[in-house]
Amino acid sequence: MMRHIKTVQKASVKKPVSGKACGECQTSCQSACKTSCTVANQKCESASK
Amino acid sequence: MVHAFEMKGRYIAYDSESCALHELDQTAFLSLCSYIENEGKRPVNERLEKIAAECGLPNEEILSVCDDIDELIQEGELFSEGQRVNLDDLYPDDPAVKAMCLHICHDCNLRCKYCFAGTGDYHTGKRSMLDDQTGKQAIDFLIASSGERHNLDIDFFGGEPLMNWPVVMSLTEYCEKRAAETGKDIRLTITTNALLLDEEKTKYINEHMKNCVLSIDGRPEVHDNMRPAPNGSGSYRIVSDRIRTFLAARTSADSKYYEHYVRGTYTRSNLDFSQDVIHLAEELGARHISVEPVVSDEDSFYRIRPEDLPEIEREYENLAEYLIRKKADGDPVHFFHFLMDMQGGPCLYKRLKGCGVGAEYCAVTPDGDIYPCHQFTGEIEWKMGNVRDVETLLDENRNLLPGKKTEEILNSRVRQIFIDRLMPDKAECRSCFARYHCGGGCPANSFHATGSLDGQYEIGCALAKKRLECSLWMTVVGQDT
Numbered sequence: 345m346m347r348h349i350k351t352v353q354k355a356s357v358k359k360p361v362s363g364k365a366c367g368e369c370q371t372s373c374q375s376a377c378k379t380s381c382t383v384a385n386q387k388c389e390s391a392s393k
Numbered sequence: 394m395v396h397a398f399e400m401k402g403r404y405i406a407y408d409s410e411s412c413a414l415h416e417l418d419q420t421a422f423l424s425l426c427s428y429i430e431n432e433g434k435r436p437v438n439e440r441l442e443k444i445a446a447e448c449g450l451p452n453e454e455i456l457s458v459c460d461d462i463d464e465l466i467q468e469g470e471l472f473s474e475g476q477r478v479n480l481d482d483l484y485p486d487d488p489a490v491k492a493m494c495l496h497i498c499h500d501c502n503l504r505c506k507y508c509f510a511g512t513g514d515y516h517t518g519k520r521s522m523l524d525d526q527t528g529k530q531a532i533d534f535l536i537a538s539s540g541e542r543h544n545l546d547i548d549f550f551g552g553e554p555l556m557n558w559p560v561v562m563s564l565t566e567y568c569e570k571r572a573a574e575t576g577k578d579i580r581l582t583i584t585t586n587a588l589l590l591d592e593e594k595t596k597y598i599n600e601h602m603k604n605c606v607l608s609i610d611g612r613p614e615v616h617d618n619m620r621p622a623p624n625g626s627g628s629y630r631i632v633s634d635r636i637r638t639f640l641a642a643r644t645s646a647d648s649k650y651y652e653h654y655v656r657g658t659y660t661r662s663n664l665d666f667s668q669d670v671i672h673l674a675e676e677l678g679a680r681h682i683s684v685e686p687v688v689s690d691e692d693s694f695y696r697i698r699p700e701d702l703p704e705i706e707r708e709y710e711n712l713a714e715y716l717i718r719k720k721a722d723g724d725p726v727h728f729f730h731f732l733m734d735m736q737g738g739p740c741l742y743k744r745l746k747g748c749g750v751g752a753e754y755c756a757v758t759p760d761g762d763i764y765p766c767h768q769f770t771g772e773i774e775w776k777m778g779n780v781r782d783v784e785t786l787l788d789e790n791r792n793l794l795p796g797k798k799t800e801e802i803l804n805s806r807v808r809q810i811f812i813d814r815l816m817p818d819k820a821e822c823r824s825c826f827a828r829y830h831c832g833g834g835c836p837a838n839s840f841h842a843t844g845s846l847d848g849q850y851e852i853g854c855a856l857a858k859k860r861l862e863c864s865l866w867m868t869v870v871g872q873d874t
Contacts, residue, residue, distance in 0.1 A: 346461045348421035352869050353735045355411030355469050364486075365742035368544045370580075371492040371754040372747075372832075373766060382857070383747055383832035385732035386739045389544055 366390045395433070395471055396826035397425050400710065400866045407865050409826040411473040412735065415465070416869050420448045424458045425471075433472035435459055488812050490538040490799070492546040492749065494756040494767045495531055497554035497561055498522045502588050503628055505620045507660055507687045507695055513552040515758070515771040522557045523759040527780065528564045531757040533791050534780040536575055538799040548582040548606075550756075550767060555589040565601050571791070582606060584656075586620070587635040588628060595639050599648035607636050609677070610657040611669020611684070618662060619695070637677050644680075654729060655679035660687040660695035664704045667712040674719070674726045683729035686856055688768075688838055697852055706859045713863040717870050731864045733830070744816075747832030751777065751811025763803070765811055768837035778803045814846065821849045831857040 368389040372382060397406045397417075404422035406415045417425060423444045427436040438452075445455040465471040500520040501513030514520045532547070539545055547568065549561055565581060572579040582604040590598075590607075598605055609632050610616040617627030636655060643653050655673050659666035666684055673679040686705075689696045697705070712728065719726045748754065751765030758770060761780040769775040782802040788794050800808070816822050816833030834853050842850040 346464075348418045348424075348458045349406075349461050349465070350416045351413065351465070351470060352416055352872055353412065353414035355408065355413040355473060356735065365740050367486065367489065367491065367542055367753065369739055369743060370544075370546055371749040373494065373548075373750075373754060382730050382732075382830065382860070383743055384738050384830040384861075385729065385734065386743065387734065388739055390740075 394824065394826055395425070395429055397422060397429060398862055400862060401714070403866060403869055405862075405865055405869055406471065407826060407861075408471050408473055409829060410475055411469055412829070413465075413470040413473070414735065414865060414868060415470070416872075420444070420450060420455065421458050421462070423447065424455060425462060428462060428472070433466070435463060486541065488749075488752040489540040489542050490535065490753055490755050491542040491544070492548075492754040493531065493535050494548045494550045494754070495528065495564070496523060496551060496756065496758050496767075496770070497528075497549050497564075498552040498557040499759050500556055501551060501553045501586070502556060502622070503553070503586050503620055504623050504625075507619055507658060507689055507693070509688060509768060510552065510770070517771055520552075521759045523560055525560055525563050527759065527761045528560055529567050530761060530780040530783050532564065532567055532571060532579075533787060534757075534763075534783040534799060536571060536577060536579075536791075537783060537786060537793045539577065543576075543578055545577050545579045546582065547579060548584055549602075550584050553586050553588070554583055555585050555594060558589070558594065562597065565597075569601070574790075575792075580604070584608070586628075587632045587639065590635045590639055592638075595642050598639075599643055599650060601649075603650050604652040604654070605639075605643065605650075606654045606656050606683075607639065608656055609633060609636055609673065610659070611663065611666065612672045615663045615669055616657075619658070619660060633677060636679075640678055652681075654681050654683045656682075656729075657684040658687050659684055660689075661697055661701060662695050664701055665708060666705075667708045667715065670712055670726075670728065671715055680725070681727045681729070685730070686852070688841070699852065702852070702855050705856065709856075709859050709863050710866075713867050717867060720871065730860045731867060733861075733864045733868070735868055744829040744832055746814075747816055748835065750814075750836050751808065752814070765807065766837060768835070768841075775807055776804065777807050810846070819847045819849070821854065825854070825858070827854075827858045827861045830861045 369386050372386055394409050395406055404417040404419060406417055406425055427440050427444060441455045442452055445452045499514050504512045535545055554561055568579045580603040583598055583602050584606040586608045610619060613629040616629040620628050622628050642648060657669060663669060670682055670684050673682050686697055687695055716726055716728055754766060756764045756767040756770050757780055763777040763780060764770045764775055786793055786797040816828060819833055822828045822833050836846045838850040838853050839848045840846050
């Protein structure tokens, strides 16, 4: 137990499913983002294929 | 790389390669900062003793903190290795256009002062409506381009798409018919200023459109200042009434679809924009909100300037605090640019490729012209083709003829520029902690600000970093309850 550091979220950058990306997720400008760019809030949709 | 920052009395460290997130006390924060100064390695004892003296702690205490930091480094939770990426391994298929911003008309019933689309005509001087045939060709082009992709997205955009409502309905029905024929899932969005959003259209949208984006800027005086009608009068009263009514219907059990965003733009004229987000939440009942910074010409009065950044950053912090209070009250409000899936989110390819402009996403004008995205519309050097040419590729059932590809009707020079683009190509991104969050930022903003797709739109970068800090702070503070 560390007294000075609390890990809120463990390492987690999601690797492409089965070794490759599937291209099924929404493009960011299709949601509510027409003049800037945020991609990290896009949902992974590999399971919905 | 590790980004360590203090926000509202909380000390936070974010490892950008692994997305690991830690909260620290001040002693650990100062110790970690000394690691960052020392390129991720344990500093010499003299440096650590200095920190111990600053904190009024015995040297052993600092050494114990450093042992913890070393342990986290060992476990890949701090200073984790950069991703070594081979794009072909990540995404072996050819990029397929599978998302479209379909311009239902190049006309509008408002005259917003900041409109990037030239108040509807995209700076062409010609106001026009998409016809049914061209719209169907655009949909056929998208299906033909999408290859093996199952999920396709179309945003009915403008100008103001409700001004061409019969075509919206006809194309919606065509999408549903073609989806059934091809097995694709064609998800529809409509982006509207809500002025014509009556009961009949509300009902239709809630029955057929997966997402609806409603434009309003916030407080009445803010909205009316930037979003007047053609005669100069304010549009807030009618637009806010329409949106209130729409939200009630959209969030009721009768609506087939729920997803929606109330979307606004902030400018130099309302740098206190957190008040506009709060207005949309409290006065209109919006619970899914996206308010974005204006993009504009160099000489516009409302352009955000570098000297505005400290105030804007404080506003984002105020907004984050408000959202935390709402969540604690059991009435959460979701702000698009603070949302972040810490448990998963998009894969590495998506984070590196960014928005997909010109590679997976395109815009189509009422004349059928194809552009990499809505923000490049009308800039002829970026024109990628015309959807009417899809006729040369299709059989009598509107499916691709054997051996044909939509690449044949696209400008290969423009297309290749976007297929080849990858965020790490940008020099500033290589040393930025937010790079997996923004995917390299908006290429159109970069191009219009610097003349290069890979140039740095500095204000956009500063705001993206601040939004990520707020999002991380909210994740940390959210653990308190």
